[in-house]
Amino acid sequence: MQHYTMFIDGEHHEPTGGEWFTTDDPYRGAPWAEVAKGNAHDVDAAVQAAERALRTGPWSEFTASQRGALLRNLGDVIADNARQLAETEVRDNGKLFTEMHGQLQYVPQWFYYYGGLADKVEGTVVPMDKKGFFTYTAKEPAGVVAVITPWNSPLLLLAWKLAPALAAGCTVVIKPSEFTSASTIELARLFHEAGLPPGVVNVVTGFGGDVGSALVEHPLVRKISFTGSDATGRRINESAARDFKHVSLELGGKSPNIVFADADLDAAVNGVVSGIFAATGQTCIAGSRLLVQDSIHDEVVRAVVDLAGSARMGDPMDESTQVGPITTPTQHAKVLDYIDIAQSEGAQLALGGKVASGPECGSGWFVEPTIFTGVSNDMRIAQEEVFGPVLAVIPFHDEQEAAALANDSRYGLGAGVWTGDIGRAFRMSERIRSGTVWVNTYRAVSYLAPFGGVKDSGIGRENGIGAIHEYLEDKTVWINTEAPTANPFVMR
Incomplete structure (x- = not known):
């Protein structure tokens, strides 16, 4: 000791x-x-x-x-x-x-x-x-x-x-x-x-x-x-x-990661998965709400589920590990409670949802990368900070609805926008009420850039x-x- x-x-x-x-x-x-x-x-x-x-x-x-x-x-x-x-x-x-x-x-x-x-x-x-x-x-x-x-x-x-x-x-x-x-x-x-x-x-x-x-x-x-x-x-x-x-x-935060149909979808999927699972979701700026345009909803969900499902869990000191444990047993229990809450509210489990307990996880407090679809923005899983590897997917139709959903939260820490339209990038950055907006990237920070x-x-x-x-x-x-x-x- x-x-x-x-x-x-x-x-x-x-x-x-x-x-x-x-x-x-x-x-x-x-x-x-x-x-x-x-x-x-x-x-x-x-x-x-x-x-x-x-x-x-x-x-x-x-x-x-x-x-x-x-x-x-x-x-x-x-x-x-x-x-x-x-x-x-x-x-x-x-x-x-x-x-x-x-x-x-x-x-x-x-x-x-x-x-x-x-x-x-x-x-x-x-x-x-x-x-x-x-x-x-x-x-x-x-x-x-x-x-x-x-x-x-x-x-x-x-x-x-x-x-x-x-x-x-x-x-x-x-x-x-x-x-x-x-x-x-x-x-x-x-x-x-x-x-x-x-x-x-x-x-x-x-x-x-x-x-x-x-x-x-x-x-x-x-x-x-x-x-x-x-x-x-x-x-x-x-x-x-x-x-x-x-x-x-x-x-805290309940940050939206917004994907439009004109985005580079490979880059967007990488950014979405990184935004919520790379730090096991234990970050205040976790992109825990995926807002995805309805015309590409199914395609993006499939790609996000495939990529998140391939993540290697295990010893955090092993440089091949991609998702580590939850830090405390109390937080571990809280994450599992939110998974139960989401299912009781009618959200559909697309990936994970369970304790991860394979030999690679040792005796640690692991939760599988978890993705819910069929989420409405008034559900607790969409409004409350989970602080774990849990993603809520919410469809939208156009810019106006995307901005309304993004802002329909008591939080306003960060947001991501994925689009190939520079005009849309500026419009959405103006409409979203949050301290930081990332466009075609996520979770970037610097000593030079104000954060709050x-x-x-x-x-x-x-x-x-x-x-x-x-x-x-x-x-x-x-x-x-x-x-x-x-x-x-x-x-x-």
Whole structure:
């Protein structure tokens, strides 16, 4: 069994309550490590350390250029350790090594990008309508940031938050998912090597009720950045509002992947299958609703079923594996429940629908790639986030109906459009209410491109130049350049 402590003020810490919990290997279906179970005392120690680092430590004296240099150092250190970090993530969340290693090789780019951006943030001189004043604005760090990350891509989604927060000059306390804390602690072991001063980044492991709530409610935390379910995001937003804390919330999705008859159908089928099954459906942007034009419905369904049915399931560390296990037993049960719900509502099972339990699946929590046809958009399988390898197929007739179906959801995170008509690509991109629209591709992300949702999919944007402003406050300075202020009781 591996042993993972917390990381507070530059040092590894045992839990003050003396409690530990286990984390499971989803492929083997058994515990592989024990993790420190934090509490409110641990949270307070971490936040106090972050506050000291922000106000009085070396970090508070660094120039923006010096912060940028440290971020680039951290990117280099992550690049040097990408394989080990990826292996830890696979052991903890069961996703494919090929995917996790690819992510960890890409993660350094966030630290290089925001390292370069750190000293490009500028204030302004404000031309005034009052004589004798020089007025300017400055950008200042928002303060201590609480970063709460999910279990599906822990370090990639952490980088989306950590890199701009540090570039802005903030300090950070991370609460990773209790299901996948190991890789975040492994990353924390690299902070000293990168040159980060103590207290700048802290990690408190544990459960939402103990650690997450204490972190969100701590009076010294001024910004919360969260990725996870919309139910948890709503509670965080309500709690943060009581103390007027800023929030960034990247929440759930029920994303439509829309295929028109004029699309390159081979490419579209590949994109549809990749969009829902490549990550075992455990991604907020999973293309879990396939909207397909009625004239090609049967042809596309046959092709999607054939391709998805050929997927090789098995050990996520095996580079020939194409679909891995579900990360947690609770999520495994939830996916199977939704399969039962879909059938009870009258959806027709075209593929899968069962626990996968062949010898290649070990003792893990597998579900076969599952496809339902005969789905109407008011069914629960079309409206609720499953977060698993389950695809709902819905026919449509024309652009107007496709857009209406796409928008008939409380979510608005992503959408895909497959068409050979450039005019249609623009029209659909305008009509669909979501934070991202992919045309003739799916699930593409970059440190350069803003990402986030509308409606119940969240608040704020990550990635791109604008993300650094999520962690900055504007300050306005007025300087009287002329005579002393007149006596207020002498009217002229």
